[in-house]
Amino acid sequence: MLRQFFSPDYMIPFAFSIIRMSTPLIYCAMGALISKQAGAINMAMEGIMLMAALISVTFSALTQSVIGGLAGAMVGGLLVSFLLAYMHLIKKAELFLTGIALNMMAGGGTIFLLFMLTGEKGTSRRLASLLVPNWDIPLIKDIPVVGRIWSGHNALTYVAFLFVILTWLLVFKTKTGLRIRAVGFNPEAAESVGINVNKIKFQAFLYSGIFASFGGAFMSMGYLSYFAQNMISGRGFIGISAANLADGKALGTFLASVGFGAANALSITLQTLNLRPELVRMVPYLATVIGLVILSINKQMKANKKSQGR
Numbered sequence: 001m002l003r004q005f006f007s008p009d010y011m012i013p014f015a016f017s018i019i020r021m022s023t024p025l026i027y028c029a030m031g032a033l034i035s036k037q038a039g040a041i042n043m044a045m046e047g048i049m050l051m052a053a054l055i056s057v058t059f060s061a062l063t064q065s066v067i068g069g070l071a072g073a074m075v076g077g078l079l080v081s082f083l084l085a086y087m088h089l090i091k092k093a094e095l096f097l098t099g100i101a102l103n104m105m106a107g108g109g110t111i112f113l114l115f116m117l118t119g120e121k122g123t124s125r126r127l128a129s130l131l132v133p134n135w136d137i138p139l140i141k142d143i144p145v146v147g148r149i150w151s152g153h154n155a156l157t158y159v160a161f162l163f164v165i166l167t168w169l170l171v172f173k174t175k176t177g178l179r180i181r182a183v184g185f186n187p188e189a190a191e192s193v194g195i196n197v198n199k200i201k202f203q204a205f206l207y208s209g210i211f212a213s214f215g216g217a218f219m220s221m222g223y224l225s226y227f228a229q230n231m232i233s234g235r236g237f238i239g240i241s242a243a244n245l246a247d248g249k250a251l252g253t254f255l256a257s258v259g260f261g262a263a264n265a266l267s268i269t270l271q272t273l274n275l276r277p278e279l280v281r282m283v284p285y286l287a288t289v290i291g292l293v294i295l296s297i298n299k300q301m302k303a304n305k306k307s308q309g310r
Contacts, residue, residue: 017265017268018265019149019153019157020153020154020157020223020261021261021262021268022257022258022262022264023153023154023156023215023261024049024215024216025215025238025239025257026161026164026254026257026258026261027211027213027218027239028049028211028212028215028235028240028257029243029254029256030163030164030167030211030250030253031045031048031207031209031211031215031239032045032212032244033171033246033248033250033253034167034170034171034207034211036184036243036248037177037181037184037204037248038180038181038183038200038201038205039183039184039185039201040088040184040201040204040205041095041096041099041240042081042084042208042209042212042240043084043098043240044081044083044098044102044103044106044236045212045236045239046103046106046232046234046235046236046237047080047103047104047105047107047236048076048081048106048208048209048212048213049212049215049216049219049236050230050231050232050236051076051079051080051106051109051110052072052073052212052213052215052216052217053110053216053217053219053220053227053231054076054110054113054220054227055072055073055075055076056069056072056073056076056129056216056221056227057072057127057129057221057226058072058113058124058129059072059073060072060129060130061128061129066130069130069132070214070217073213073216073217074213077213077216078213080102080106081205081209081210082205082206082209083102084098084102084205085201085205085206089198089201090198107230114229121229122228122229123227124226124227124228127226127227129225130221131222131225132154132156132218133155134153134154135151135152136151137151154222155222156214156217156218156222157218157222159214160214160218163214164250164251164254167250167253168250170207171250172250179195179200180204182195183195183197183201183204212236212239215235215239219235234284237288238260238288239257241256241292242256242259242260243256244295245291245294245295256291259287260284260287260288263283263284263286263288266283267281267283270283
């Protein structure tokens with residue numbers, strides 16, 4: 001069985017699948033990184049991606065445009081992130097409970113909207129939505145093995161890598177990013193020099209919603225060709241975990257996202273080896289739990305060293 005898994009017939013599609021499965025996680029994790037740097041974890045990522053996935057196929061069908069679909073995804077993501085920011089920062093609702101409530105609202109709300117639009121509660125197959133095209137990379141596509149792994153992905157997959165650079169530039173190389181990090185590090189000190197803490201956190205929530213919305217669009221216009229009920233399947237929480245594991249660093253968050261993508265790809269590949277499906281399906285979530293445990297242990301060890309140094 002292991003020899004079969006490590007054969008080229010398995011390993012090349014597996015490597016291709018890692019990149020594909022990492023795409024929505026990268027978008028979500030980059031959004032989570034921005035809100036984390038502002039000192040407020042966006043717990044509504046699951047709902048943001050789910051709403052973006054539905055609104056993207058709806059706008060795509062109405063406009064018969066891929067760009068229209070992506071714009072719709074941003075509208076859906078901004079709507080949920082705006083509600084989270086408004087309830088938490090303006091109405092002073094508890095952040096985690098509000099995020100969980102919005103995730104639940106998106107879970108039921110998307111089914112209701114889907115029924116209103118199509119008369120069905122399962123998928124949006126009746127909507128004539130478009131797909132984001134796949135791209136073949138010139139020259140690379142003709143290289144043996146490398147071309148089969150890196151070429152032919154959905155356009156949003158390649159854009160996801162650009163979003164990693166964009167996130168790094170936004171958070172660490174712009175005035176807005178400096179204010180976001182200042183608010184996250186010490187909101188009282190930031191407020192003392194004239195920074196509007198609530199305004200910066202509000203902006204961070206909106207940025208995180210926009211970034212994560214592209215992950216939702218990928219799920220319904222790239223990974224699949226339609227919206228399906230609860231299709232995000234925990235990817236929002238995994239994206240948050242990736243940002244937390246990397247402690248808010250762009251490169252580390254990207255690598256953690258790819259690691260979780262590899263766990264997702266592994267669970268799919270293992271299904272072809274006649275393993276028990278219950279065991280296979282738990283692989284991505286088990287990887288998330290293990291990662292968070294390692295993070296907790298590392299933080300505890302650092303805290304112990306600091307206390308001993310005093």
